Amino acid sequence: MKAKVQVVLCKCCTEMPTLLDMERLAKVAAESDNVLSVLTVEAVCDGKQLAELVNDVKDKELDRAVVLACHKKDVSPAVLKAYRRAGVNEFMVELVNIREEVVLPHQDEPERAQAKAESKLRAALARARLLAPLEKQSEIMRTRNIVVIGAGVSGQAAAREAVKSGAHAILLEKTGKSLKAPGVILPNSTLVGAEGYGGNFKLKIRAGEKIEVLEAAAVVLATGGGWTQLKGPLAKAVKDAMPLYKLYEQLQAGAVPRGPVVIVDTPDPAGKTLKVQDYAWDDTLETAVELKKRHPDIQIWIVFQEMRAFGLSELAYKEAAEMGIKFIRYDKAGAPKIDPKNPTSIAVKDFSQGELVNIDFGSLVFASIPSNPDNEGIAEALRIPMTAEGGVRRGSIQRWPVTTPKPGVFVCGSALFPKSREIATSEGEAAGAMAGEFVKKGTIEFGGAVAEVEQEKCSACLTCVRTCPYEAPFIGKAGKAEIRIQGCQGCGMCVGICPSKAIELHHYTDEQVMTETRTLLGGDF
């Protein structure tokens, strides 16, 4: 079937004509093969004008369109929706960004800008002729369960937000502690395996002695920090050294810690430096202030390499200093040391004064939070990546900070890296809300511009299977690679690496990409 193309030239209100000769562009379009209609509009984002375009498509029975306008992300939802109503598949509309790629950056070179716009138009037409309609598919989520791993501060916050979207929150808590959160808390339980994909996971849960299978639409990782894992020479030397949260709990319970109290950033100060953000300094400062308020006679020292007190916690720093809490900064060469034979005294070289300070203490507290050792098993079960520090690696910031690279799996709090309660709470809320939104849709949409294997060409070399970050490719029953379409995110990594050229990415086929490139290079520069 011969392509029947509509070309739309958007003036972007008045911007395009200030630099470009719109008539010449229209002429180029009109003289091209397969172009049956060329329209120039003031603004394609205007609903009324969009309606005109769509009517034109209907009248002339066109099957595809090339729209020269601005940034795809800005115009595409409305434009694609309108064309879809007119019976034009969304993958048959080629949007060309003339505003940000030609008009704005080449203000001083109108002639070259014109040439560039024309060759972009020609390339888009060449590409448009090769487009094929693609249908997206959907699958109903079998459940509204959101499984939250960890019922601590961030987990509870996540559950709170998740239920607001009508989801069921199920919290897996590895301890038997009695905790409160909306939804169900399964005590003594953890995640040991997972199958499926975002929207329809089948999770293997160990609850007590039993292994159960639980369906879930989304998962929130709120595993927290590795509270019990204090590693490093200082923790080794002082048997009753504790992490910050223990001190906090003691205070809440009304217990009096043995003074003087020394708070050191990490139990391994001479080792690998943790990043500044890896400390919950705001919690540290606030806890220290709280301690000083309750027990003014206890001497408090805070020993640190670098400190970053976020936002208002800067006030806590000031307050702490005014209350007489002492701060000692060190550098790696003068890192604090404790002689195991004398585990009540710490020696540290004050970086700013250059003196060696010996402090006799009653309690030793660490501000840093080690990564949770459970992350490893959970990441393995969910097949998600980890950081070198042992935290869960988060997805691209464009997918939001509480996502993992795996769709449908969210993460918050100290599971990423150490956080204060406050930040862990807000991250938990964010993750819970995002998981809630995800589940609320009720369906998973997939397909469209995804990869597909041409099995006759496949050598079953496993390269795609190993490369894909989403585990979409697998070797099927035929002994050839297949794409698990629900998992495919359409990045095309498998396509670019396949040694047998057996995989194509719909909408970005080699032919489409290379024809566009060739046409662009064939134009004037």
Place this chain on the structure above:
Amino acid sequence: MKAGSNLEKVFESGQFAVTAEIGPPQSANPEPLTHHAKMLRGYADAFNLTDNQTAVVRLSSIASAVIIMREGIEPVIQMTCRDRNRIALQSDLFGAAALGVKNVLCLTGDHHVFGNEKAAKGVFDLDSIVELQTFNALRTGGKQLGGEQIKDPPKMYLGCAENPFATPYEWRATRLAKKATAGADFCQTQAIFDMNMFEKWMDEVRSRGIDKNVHILAGVIPMKSAGAARYMKNKVPGMIVPNDIVDRMKNAKDPKEEGIKLCIEQIEVLKKMKGVHGVHIMAVAWEEMVPRIVKEAGLLPRPSTP
């Protein structure tokens, strides 16, 4: 007597043996060999002639042996599996025996990537243990590896090398036992710097009675400088040089003198070690020091040379 070599006689008489190494020249000139032979005569019971050591092409060990024999000293020829298949190994053994050589040290050989013919094709048809086994079968029963029965079996005293400092350490005594079973009469060890580790290995050797079947010659190397110590520590696989020895060389006013002193001290320790029946002095490119070391270690006079 298996071969009746001087070395064999020294061992059999229960005396503490001394061997040393002579590296053949990288040319066809026999003069360095005769020079060293004259210089070293009477200071050791037998002299090792290396076989293209570290895969650097040199005058052949059998030819070298014949040359030093003319000067009246006894050779131990080294024979590696790197450059010979089983045909050449057996043939060279016949040849060496026919020329009057009585000691052979069986080695797998350093890999040729370390030498000056890196593009070579290594043979490695047999390994040192199978080589020993083959030579042992030849000398005792006149039986070739392929099964052929020969008429006049060569008389040869068989040696092997073993490195107590290569991994896995716990397998090293077993490996010496395998060599003993294969037919080794004596064994030269890798150069010893870590005396504790060597002692540990010897404990294992003694507890398994291996020292009763094989005469152990403890290897020593006099070092010229701290650089040499560091090089051996870091660059030579399977060699362990403890830090205190490196430091001692580094802090010495006269490193060469210190190296000799250290070597002599080591020999003193080894002399007293049960199961050690001699020392093998590897004064690589420093052969002129051997007489002094032997003398100051109280190892003179040597039993009468043949």
Place this chain on the structure above:
Amino acid sequence: MVERKPKIVGFCCERHGMDAVVLSARTGKQYDASVRLVQVPCTGRVDGIHILQALEDGADAVFVLGCLEKNCYYDTGSIEGRKRVGYVKQMLSEVGIEKERIEMFNAASSNAWAFPEAVGKMVEVAKKLGPIGGGERQ
């Protein structure tokens, strides 16, 4: 005689890469009009053949623009992109073509200067090296 204009093709990911391009335009950055972008979903989609073919089709220089490696929308896509570019560079140097003609760039979507800077570098390379094999001079 009119100065010959360099021909440059950039394969740009539609995530951080394209966002950075758009942001640079919206913040008024100006750059040489010699660059033509081809949009791909992710730089991991870029195949060495695309790059080589672009050179065959007359590009003086080709670049790939993707997300920052630690912040790639598709997790590891821009790492893949970098490796593809590296492999083609190796091939080019083996056939005696300057490997500077191709390059990988990374940008965050908030990074307005990254794209103009990349274009600047590629224009410089293209002007210095000219077309492959001399070609038709205008």
Place this chain on the structure above:
Amino acid sequence: MIVAKRKPLTEIAEMLAPYKKVTVVGCRSCVAICLAGGEKEVKMLVSALKLKAKKEGRKQQFDGFVVERQCEKEWVTEVEEKVLDSDVTLSMACSLGAQTIGDMYPKHLTFPGLNTGIFGVPEEQGVWSEKCVGCGNCIIHTTGGICPIARCAKSMLNGPCGGSANRKCEVNLDVDCAWAAIYDRLKIQNRLDLIEQVTPAKDWSTSHAGGRRTYVREDARLTPHQKKGKEAVQ
């Protein structure tokens, strides 16, 4: 599988320099899997060679094709026309593929585009290591499943040699000492007794040392009666 890697393009280009029309033939088997000679590599090679010709102002034609298994005549027949229509064929398969084409078309020039190296295992994506040398007489049931012939630089049967330091090979400190690995494996299997005795000399006659080898499965061979046309007559 057979693992190969592409010859440097400089060498390939030099080989092909005197010829006007070049057909490049890849293979979808082992060499595709080891990323050396599949369709992608063929296409990239053709493109790179065209660029070189363009740069040097030479007129040379390059075309690329891929067959399922270049070591089998039936598959090669698929590209017969393209092969014979060229001045030279560059095989992007292992040497078996290159020789199959060469044997099929003896008058025609067939050059190797790959260096065929090892019987290897992909340790991880992009890393292949040698684990077999095809000696024709497998003994790994006695060595903890680790082949000392392929994995020891000296093919020792009674290792490890004195150069084994930190369980690494003296020849390449990045490579594990095969015999240290054998020792460790047998130790955890409680089978160290297997190597306590001297392992005798290996019979190399089953290897390439015994001459070029041909394996025959008589029951699978077609009898002259079953063969067709000219073959049957021969």
